[in-house]
Amino acid sequence: MIGSGIGAHIDKEMERRVVRKLDKRLMSLVFLLYLLSYLDRSNIGNAKIAGLDTDLNLSSSQYQWLLTIFYVSYIVFEWFALMWKILPPHIWAAICVLGWGLTAALQSATYSFSGLMTGRFFLGLFEAGFGPGIPYLLSFFYLRHEIGLRCGLFLSAAPLATCFAGALAYGITSNPTLPIANWRLLFLVEGLPTIVAAGAVWFLMPDSPEKARFLNEEDKDIARKRALRQVGNEETHRVGHVNFKEIGVTLLDPKVYFTAFMYFSCNVSFSSLPVFLPTILSEMGFTNVTAQGLSAPPYFLAFLLVIATTYVADRTQQRGLTITLLSAIGAIGYIMLATTSSTGPRYTGVFLAAAGVFPCIGNILPWVLNNQGSDTKRGAGIAILNLIGQCGPLLGTRLYPSKDQPYYRMGMWVCAGFMLFNGALAFGLRCLLKWENGRLDKKFGAVEGLGRDGKSEGEGSENDGPRFRYVL
Numbered sequence: 001m002i003g004s005g006i007g008a009h010i011d012k013e014m015e016r017r018v019v020r021k022l023d024k025r026l027m028s029l030v031f032l033l034y035l036l037s038y039l040d041r042s043n044i045g046n047a048k049i050a051g052l053d054t055d056l057n058l059s060s061s062q063y064q065w066l067l068t069i070f071y072v073s074y075i076v077f078e079w080f081a082l083m084w085k086i087l088p089p090h091i092w093a094a095i096c097v098l099g100w101g102l103t104a105a106l107q108s109a110t111y112s113f114s115g116l117m118t119g120r121f122f123l124g125l126f127e128a129g130f131g132p133g134i135p136y137l138l139s140f141f142y143l144r145h146e147i148g149l150r151c152g153l154f155l156s157a158a159p160l161a162t163c164f165a166g167a168l169a170y171g172i173t174s175n176p177t178l179p180i181a182n183w184r185l186l187f188l189v190e191g192l193p194t195i196v197a198a199g200a201v202w203f204l205m206p207d208s209p210e211k212a213r214f215l216n217e218e219d220k221d222i223a224r225k226r227a228l229r230q231v232g233n234e235e236t237h238r239v240g241h242v243n244f245k246e247i248g249v250t251l252l253d254p255k256v257y258f259t260a261f262m263y264f265s266c267n268v269s270f271s272s273l274p275v276f277l278p279t280i281l282s283e284m285g286f287t288n289v290t291a292q293g294l295s296a297p298p299y300f301l302a303f304l305l306v307i308a309t310t311y312v313a314d315r316t317q318q319r320g321l322t323i324t325l326l327s328a329i330g331a332i333g334y335i336m337l338a339t340t341s342s343t344g345p346r347y348t349g350v351f352l353a354a355a356g357v358f359p360c361i362g363n364i365l366p367w368v369l370n371n372q373g374s375d376t377k378r379g380a381g382i383a384i385l386n387l388i389g390q391c392g393p394l395l396g397t398r399l400y401p402s403k404d405q406p407y408y409r410m411g412m413w414v415c416a417g418f419m420l421f422n423g424a425l426a427f428g429l430r431c432l433l434k435w436e437n438g439r440l441d442k443k444f445g446a447v448e449g450l451g452r453d454g455k456s457e458g459e460g461s462e463n464d465g466p467r468f469r470y471v472l
Contacts, residue, residue: 035157040104046169047183060402067397073124080129090205099126101194108187148366152310159302166296250380258429263389265422271393283406302358320430327423330356338412370471433470
């Protein structure tokens with residue numbers, strides 16, 4: 001590394017080495033944790049056709065409320081996303097993981113609708129403190145052009161978790177000789193590993209790149225300079241510092257609300273597909289055991305596409321077009337589910353729906369982080385995104401009442417409409433951002449023509465300033 005000042009040049013190979021270490025330790029950790037998180041929230045869909053509704057005498061309306069109550073607490077406690085900036089991340093993460101792990105496992109001991117409602121409420125509370133804030137946490141460690149793929153890797157755990165849940169449920173429900181009810185064993189098997197993970201999080205989660213124990217002193221110096229390039233100075237980057245003026249500026253930024261309503265649109269499907277798909281497949285004529293197994297392949301495809309599309313969007317810096325295309329694919333899938341009655345086309349529609357919805361989510365979250373120029377703005381942007389976006393599941397979890405079986409056409413049409421709306425919002429936001437970049441070019445000149453002294457490559461060069469341009 002050349003020089004030691006704020007604007008010192010960082011050797012690219014040494015910087016890549018630091019990023020690889022962050023990927024290996026931090027990304028593998030948050031990927032595993034989000035996989036456990038999504039597994040514990042969505043396994044109720046597999047539990048339902050494994051006997052949960054029969055044993056607890058649940059009506060269709062009561063099952064829908066079990067899905068909805070999770071998102072009620074998830075929305076109420078969205079502000080927990082800022083706790084990543086207030087408390088050391090290793091402490092906050094351990095609290096959240098232990099809380100939802102205990103709650104998930106204790107669901108296996110419930111014998112009433114009210115007991116399971118209580119469990120689902122607290123599951124949403126603890127998961128609200130974790131999942132929505134992880135993209136914000138990653139922005140402490142990665143630069144704007146790096147964050148998209150990392151958000152994609154993190155969020156790809158959701159379809160993989162659903163894929164794994166289907167395979168695990170198939171293995172459990174295909175064994176009729178188990179000593180306890182299949183659905184109770186599902187909750188136990190998927191909840192207990194999370195409790196164990198909470199202890200590991202306390203020791204393994206880094207609070208910042210500069211404090212990561214897996215980085216040597218030279219690596220930490222590079223990480224510090226990367227942080228200064230990102231946010232401008234150590235004061236604004238440190239844990240415990242929140243700039244309330246920047247929160248106010250973000251609240252008045254219309255671009256934040258574009259992505260928030262895109263997130264709302266996707267979450268209508270994102271929340272309903274995993275918890276209703278086993279039921280939808282069983283209504284296609286498959287046995288409950290076969291339906292558990294068939295729910296896995298569409299999500300494995302979605303897992304691969306989340307990673308692939310976020311990587312391509314990072315390289316091309318074209319998130320708007322990526323989301324528009326994915327929205328069209330998801331809409332086509334739902335239209336096939338809404339208009340056809342034969343099993344083959346409907347199962348194909350499930351693949352297309354999953355291939356559109358999950359990668360869309362994976363690209364919306366980094367788009368918010370790409371286009372906010374400080375830690376506090378990114379945190380506020382993520383909070384607004386989740387506050388509005390997580391209201392989508394309040395609708396999504398009520399789209400498939402039993403009276404609409406076996407085709408659930410109303411729910412399919414609603415999801416198709418929201419995917420088309422999501423694509424329109426993405427394209428509209430891209431046009432707005434392109435216009436904003438044109439204004440910045442007129443004010444400061446093209447980025448390629450700006451000098452490389454002062455803030456051009458040093459302190460805050462990726463923050464709001466002459467070289468800042470929105471990612472399209």
